[in-house]
Amino acid sequence: MALEVKGATKKFGGFTAVDDLHLSVDQGQMYGFLGANGAGKTTTFRMILGLLDPTEGEVRWNGKSITYASSPEIGYLPEERGLYPKMKVEEQLIYLAQLRKMPKSEAKKQMEHWLDRFEVPHYATKKVEELSKGNQQKIQLIAALLHNPSLLILDEPFSGLDPVNVEMLKSAILDFQKQGATIIFSSHRMDHVEELCDDMSILDHGKVVVSGSIREVKRSFGKQNVRIKMDSELSGLADVHGVENYTATHDGALFRISDETAAERLLEEALKLGKLRHFAIEEPSLEEIFIAKVGKAYA
Numbered sequence: 001m002a003l004e005v006k007g008a009t010k011k012f013g014g015f016t017a018v019d020d021l022h023l024s025v026d027q028g029q030m031y032g033f034l035g036a037n038g039a040g041k042t043t044t045f046r047m048i049l050g051l052l053d054p055t056e057g058e059v060r061w062n063g064k065s066i067t068y069a070s071s072p073e074i075g076y077l078p079e080e081r082g083l084y085p086k087m088k089v090e091e092q093l094i095y096l097a098q099l100r101k102m103p104k105s106e107a108k109k110q111m112e113h114w115l116d117r118f119e120v121p122h123y124a125t126k127k128v129e130e131l132s133k134g135n136q137q138k139i140q141l142i143a144a145l146l147h148n149p150s151l152l153i154l155d156e157p158f159s160g161l162d163p164v165n166v167e168m169l170k171s172a173i174l175d176f177q178k179q180g181a182t183i184i185f186s187s188h189r190m191d192h193v194e195e196l197c198d199d200m201s202i203l204d205h206g207k208v209v210v211s212g213s214i215r216e217v218k219r220s221f222g223k224q225n226v227r228i229k230m231d232s233e234l235s236g237l238a239d240v241h242g243v244e245n246y247t248a249t250h251d252g253a254l255f256r257i258s259d260e261t262a263a264e265r266l267l268e269e270a271l272k273l274g275k276l277r278h279f280a281i282e283e284p285s286l287e288e289i290f291i292a293k294v295g296k297a298y299a
């Protein structure tokens with residue numbers, strides 16, 4: 001097991017920011033950390049990195065605590081971005097990689113590779129403060145992975161990016177995982193976690209409310225959705241036995257059902273209403289699971 005968090009709790013005075021958190025991430029896995037603002041994601045990352053001491057519990061990376069001496073192995077994209085605004089992009093990227101024990105010539109080579117990959121080679125000689133927020137974010141990600149860490153911790157890596165840049169960073173992060181890195185990232189966006197991760201935790205007020213493999217979490221949730229596309233009025237189908245929730249869509253309706261027999265009943269009733277264009281049983285989204293477990297809409 002590459003990363004293990006065992007019963008980590010962090011209290012600030014009388015306030016418990018993270019409460020008895022357990023997680024384990026195998027080498028080479030991508031792990032997602034979901035939660036609303038203030039749920040405790042950043043605090044957890046800081047405990048993993050050794051920047052904050054847990055009040056209780058422990059964190060192990062390949063059997064040891066993470067300390068300053070581990071920094072060549074660790075990459076961190078902090079939530080509050082930590083680049084020097086007045087320093088040139090290339091100077092600080094090379095400087096940061098050298099701090100993590102990468103030789104200068106190798107750091108320069110890697111930097112050029114990543115600046116090209118993120119389509120910003122022309123920013124190498126610019127000061128960070130001259131870059132847009134999205135481009136600063138790319139530089140911050142390069143700073144986190146340039147020295148080729150085996151554990152990469154990314155706090156909200158996609159925030160503030162347009163959709164094209166989100167895709168660019170996602171594909172880079174996936175490739176970095178394929179090279180064998182263990183990656184943990186936090187997000188407010190459940191769809192990003194669903195797309196990238198095998199395993200995840202949802203935090204709410206410092207506590208894990210759901211965790212495990214996404215496939216398992218969805219299976220154990222037990223509920224499914226039925227999507228129907230047809231032109232007839234479908235609201236009457238909300239009364240079919242086993243339908244828990246009905247949502248009209250632009251081309252039909254979506255039904256949350258308690259079990260698969262309800263899908264059969266829905267199909268039977270829908271066919272009586274007219275011409276059916278589409279009928280599908282879909283698995284629940286993480287967002288639905290979150291709302292069901294935590295009991296509120298998720299921003």
Ligand SMILES: Nc1ncnc2c1ncn2[C@@H]1O[C@H](COP(=O)(O)OP(=O)(O)OP(=O)(O)O)[C@@H](O)[C@H]1O
Nearest residue numbers: 012015017035036037038039040041042043044079
């Ligand atoms: N140094 C601190 N002193 C006191 N309280 C703190 C401190 N750091 C964090 N907290 C509190 O702990 C809770 C968890 O904060 P944290 O930053 O870990 O949440 P988060 O899930 O990362 O939120 P966000 O998505 O907004 O970044 C919050 O209520 C926050 O106010």
